Amino acid sequence: MAMDREGFLSMRSLSYVNELLAGERELDQNSVSYTQLSRDTNAAFADFARLAMVKDLHLLHLWAASLNTDTQSIPAEDMNSNQFRDWLATLGLGRTLRMYDDALHTEFEDQLDDRLQKLMEVANEEFNKEEISE
Template identity: 80%
Template sequence: MAVDRAGFLSMRSLSYVNELVGGERELDHDSVSYTQLSRDIRAAFADFARLAMVTDLDLLHLWAAGSNTDALSMSVEDMNSNQFRDWLAAIGLGRTLRMYDDALHTEFEDQFNNRLQKLIEVANEELDDDEISE
């Protein structure tokens, strides 16, 4: 599926990552492609540092404001490019937490998942209470 690029990776880095995922290449720390990917990642971290300086900015709200909530419940084959991008963003959130844990030897992903599960339970209880009161 063709997707418009709106991410932080350059096309060169994205091609390199796709080749790594597809098994066409192996991770080579000495390659020019790896160096470019490293630059892209450093630039992304710098951008996130700037975002983190904005008081009360919630990345999940930012993402949700421009996303299609139907995308997470659809088959990938039935998605348009915007829905596919939203689906990738949701997958990316989980995978980013896993990469964070792998890099820093923490268990933040498990803690996040537990908190998210509790939040879902509270939201469901509130929805049930609202339905009963109506």
């Protein structure tokens, strides 16, 4: 576990989550670690609320601005730390939508998937038109 973290989780929360993922602990809402994780998550939501108040700031543009485009084609074990961070960010975006849907009993993830699929189809059509005209 790297000591120079860029994420919003404290080292205590990150350790707790890693232990949950490894099956070494169970989710316990009465534990100090759960309380810290809750605080970290609430602080992250507060930060996102501040971001949302900035006029014309587009979250997907922010996310994509530092993204390494070839990250998706490299196996995780061959990635450097920046590529791995980008891969986790991409994965995290999708998982965040799933957590949103699970918490609020919505189907936003499916709707976004449909919209992204349509967008990819339009982009492919435009790309094909450009290839034909060249």
